[in-house]
Amino acid sequence: MRLSHHFGKTLRQVPAEAETPSHQLLLRAGLVQQLAAGIYSYLPLGWRVLRKIEQIIREEMDAAGGEELMLPALHPIEIWDASGRLPLFGETVFTLSDRRQRGLVLGPTHEEIIADLFKRHVQSYRDLPLMPYQIQVKFRDEARPRGGLIRVREFTMKDLYSFDVDEEGLDESCQKMIRAYKNIFDRCGLPTIVVEADSGAIGGKDSWEFVFPCDSGEDEAVICSACDYAANAEKAEFSKPAVPQDPPQPLEEVSTPGIKAIDDLCAFLGIAPWQTLKAVFYAADGQPAFVAIRGDMEVNETKLRNALGAVDLHMMDNIELEQAGLVAGYASPVGLKRVKVVADDAVPCSPNLVGGANKPDAHQRNLNYDRDWTAEIVTDIALAREGDACPRCGSPLTIRRVIEMGHVFKLGTLYSEKLDATFLDRDGVAKPVVMGSYGIGTGRLLAAILEASHDEQGIIWPPQLAPYDTHLVALSVDRPDVVQASERLYEELQQTGISVLYDDREESPGVKFNDADLLGMPLRLTVSPRTLEKESVELKRRSEKESTLVALSEAVARLQELLKQS
């Protein structure tokens, strides 16, 4: 491609809206153009890279037994009503209606559609397992798009769905996908880690995320500093510090005028946070819930939401508290009625805690679980924090910002039961098919690659993803000998299958070199009067500082050799 006819130009200055490195590079190099919040056009260079990413994904999916197909983006709303998932997605689903006022959904994901397809085409266990996949656009009205391509509202995604006869088959399919994902991220040159994850609105039992640690990430992962434990912050567990198992002491009320927060309470009574019981009121789908956790921990709202089986969950505000007749700051689980009580699993084994007395300006000492109160639900609802102990090995956990690039879900029979996607098994009994779902966001992957591979000057494309193999720079294009040599190289390189971005513009050397660095092709060839004096051309790798002179007659062969190596 000739730069003189290339659509998309480089920017010297960084647009004000871009803060993260990948966002800045996307705009400065002319890879994408924003149309609205979270909605982007891909310009030719960005599109070429995206297609290369997709190709790598295709190859690995096919190698793992996948088969590509194409599903609609526009879905009748009835299929979403049938799965009951609309409320889970809530406002993130784009909905519209057609001319006859029939409801439609711009698909945010395709489990419903693929399950429906399965139902119509598969009847027997003999047809299983199946692994269809699609690479196509999906829509989610995210509350806050961010970071360029990190989180957008219209995005391209690869989703593969596995259909198996049983859990064992699902395990196998899932392992295949995990291997394929590792290959994909390796081939993209991206160091990723696999973390245990919460499955969120997609549902199902087990799920793992493939994440790339990076300060611009939209997500947080908890990673052990010693062993290989890693989990999404929503899911992360930790080993909770044990406390002395003193014998229960008698309940005792203490006056604590104006003391509400745990810190104040500890200072006032001269005790440590782990000796207190923190009470938080939540509204779970409109129902009040009393949440009890030891004062040295915080509530993980995802865990709590899962424990309560709630869709909407938020801390109750003062108005809601008043309406429910509850007192914030001095709440106690003792004698509480008509309110569901949830306790963190560290609470029952922590004796003699200090908690509220259910009246203003007073607390109770020596609260003991079982003796004084019980909870409907006792489970882990604590948030893992930096420095907490790893649940596997006890070493300190670290928290890192990450970009979530891929997510695999063991769905089980969640969708097949709701949508009646069954097969006839060997024993002649109709059974719901066991599903898995495996997604990769391609645009996000592109952003992650930019985050991982750039310097002050610009992009350094991994050779396998670069939009072009080589950047050919002609200096002094008013000189016929330069033009002639450059044009010949341009032709010869392309004839041998090497893709070339050819800077044939009338620009100064500085402009051309800076653009070449910004655009980041792996190899740069420079033709100038100076090199032609020596019947040669200058060759430089983007990743290195030094350049070498290569005889004109050997340039094509030399490039072929270099590209073969990479």
Next chain:
RNA sequence: CGGGGUGUAGCUCAGCCAGGUUAGAGCGCGUGGUUUGGGACCACGAGGUCGGCGGUUCAAAUCCGCCCACCCCGACCA
């Protein structure tokens, strides 16, 4: 949805506080010329509903109100 911020040329920004000719600069763009190995120089030129609507005023980019868009943090999020 809560908090913070920004909207003036394709990009970066000044002007606004303290209203007053024809709204500026740099980069980019066009034409001509001089340059030619790391974002050159000279001259001329094109390019603006000052985010929108309404109000105050003799007069609004500037003051007031409402709205919209975009960015950042949080909530949310396969």
